[in-house]
Amino acid sequence: MTTMNLAPELKKRFFTSSGVPLANGLLYTYAANSTTPQVTYTNQGGSTNQNPVQLDANGYADVWLDPSLSYKFVLKDSDGNTQWTVDNVVGLLGAGSVVTDSLADGAVTTAKLADLAVTNAKLSSSASVDADRAVGTDNIKAGAVTGAKLDSSVADNSTLELASSTIRIKDGGVTAAKMVSSINLPGNAVKENGKNVIVSSTNASTTSLAIVRGQYTTTTPTIDFGEGFTIAKNGTGDVTVTFSNAFSDEPICVATAGPGAISDRLVQLNGFPGATGSAVRIKVYNLSGTPQEAAVNFIAIGQR
Numbered sequence: 215m216t217t218m219n220l221a222p223e224l225k226k227r228f229f230t231s232s233g234v235p236l237a238n239g240l241l242y243t244y245a246a247n248s249t250t251p252q253v254t255y256t257n258q259g260g261s262t263n264q265n266p267v268q269l270d271a272n273g274y275a276d277v278w279l280d281p282s283l284s285y286k287f288v289l290k291d292s293d294g295n296t297q298w299t300v301d302n303v304v305g306l307l308g309a310g311s312v313v314t315d316s317l318a319d320g321a322v323t324t325a326k327l328a329d330l331a332v333t334n335a336k337l338s339s340s341a342s343v344d345a346d347r348a349v350g351t352d353n354i355k356a357g358a359v360t361g362a363k364l365d366s367s368v369a370d371n372s373t374l375e376l377a378s379s380t381i382r383i384k385d386g387g388v389t390a391a392k393m394v395s396s397i398n399l400p401g402n403a404v405k406e407n408g409k410n411v412i413v414s415s416t417n418a419s420t421t422s423l424a425i426v427r428g429q430y431t432t433t434t435p436t437i438d439f440g441e442g443f444t445i446a447k448n449g450t451g452d453v454t455v456t457f458s459n460a461f462s463d464e465p466i467c468v469a470t471a472g473p474g475a476i477s478d479r480l481v482q483l484n485g486f487p488g489a490t491g492s493a494v495r496i497k498v499y500n501l502s503g504t505p506q507e508a509a510v511n512f513i514a515i516g517q518r
Contacts, residue, residue: 222306226277228269228289231297235273238292240266243277246284246302254279266290279305426457426465427513429472432498438509450505451498454487455512461491465516469496471508479508491516 228236243265245252254263255278269275279285285303290296428440435447446454464486471479484495498508 225274228273228275228297230291236269236289236291236297237271237273239269239273239297240290240292240294241269241275241277242266242288242290244286244288246286248286252283252285254285279303281305422518423515424459424461424518425513425515427511429509429511430455431507431509433507448495451507452484452495452505453497453510454493454495455514456488456493457491457514459518460489461514461516462518463491463516465491465494465514467494467512467514469510469512471498472511479506481510 228239228241230236230239243252243254243263244250251265253265254267255261256263256276258278260278263275263277267275267277281304283304286299286301287303288296288299426440426442428443429438430436430440430445430453431438432447432451432453435445435453437443437445442458444456444458446456448454467483469481469483471481478500480499480501482497482499484497487493487495494512494514496510496512498506498510500506
């Protein structure tokens with residue numbers, strides 16, 4: 215059975231301090247906590263009352279309040295004798311008058327809402343959360359949103375999912391450890407490990423070929439781009455490239471002067487100093503054999 219609501223007071227009636235209807239009394243209305251006059255209204259449309267409000271012979275008056283304001287009421291009889299004073303008076307809530315701006319933080323909690331008090335059927339399509347009122351992750355209870363509750367989502371037990379032509383990856387879903395140890399790849403497949411490219415011979419657990427490439431300028435020297443290596447200057451145009459992770463043997467290494475067409479520069483690989491596969495020494499000369507500063511591109515490929 216539908217639960218009914220009690221009707222509000224349809225017309226305001228005022229009484230003397232002894233309980234008799236206050237015939238022709240006067241209601242003075244002020245801003246709350248002050249003596250500043252504040253207007254009331256005779257109807258919902260906003261027709262203004264006089265201040266003080268004049269009661270009729272039976273003590274009745276139409277008194278509507280601005281829902282955004284608080285009032286102080288002072289009731290007097292026709293001779294000006296105060297009957298009572300009430301401060302911080304606010305109007306009754308009307309249908310649809312509760313908005314988020316009128317709710318104190320924490321005023322509405324799940325404990326205060328009955329089960330199924332808010333359902334899709336009770337919300338209009340316009341009641342959905344839009345971009346201007348988005349729900350941030352800080353406002354969502356841990357575990358409240360799961361793959362099972364969403365039609366197209368990253369499921370709880372999955373790392374990667376393709377949905378609606380969009381790839382979504384959980385935070386921390388892809389790690390170097392997972393790329394190396396838990397992904398089996400066919401021969402010659404390519405996968406990412408940090409910023410280097412590894413070519414798998416049969417699967418992720420077998421010996422791999424690693425590729426380290428980059429560009430540096432010999433003058434300072436500085437690394438222009440690339441990762442997985444450091445550089446140290448030995449002399450004019452002479453730099454040692456040390457790999458962050460050593461190759462298991464001397465890698466195949468190719469280096470050129472550039473960028474741009476530098477026809478009078480020659481690049482020489484001058485051996486592999488240090489431990490096996492840990493570094494390569496690269497020198498730049500002009501056509502006369504004199505060491506020259508230049509930008510150098512290189513690539514090293516070998517087993518790890």
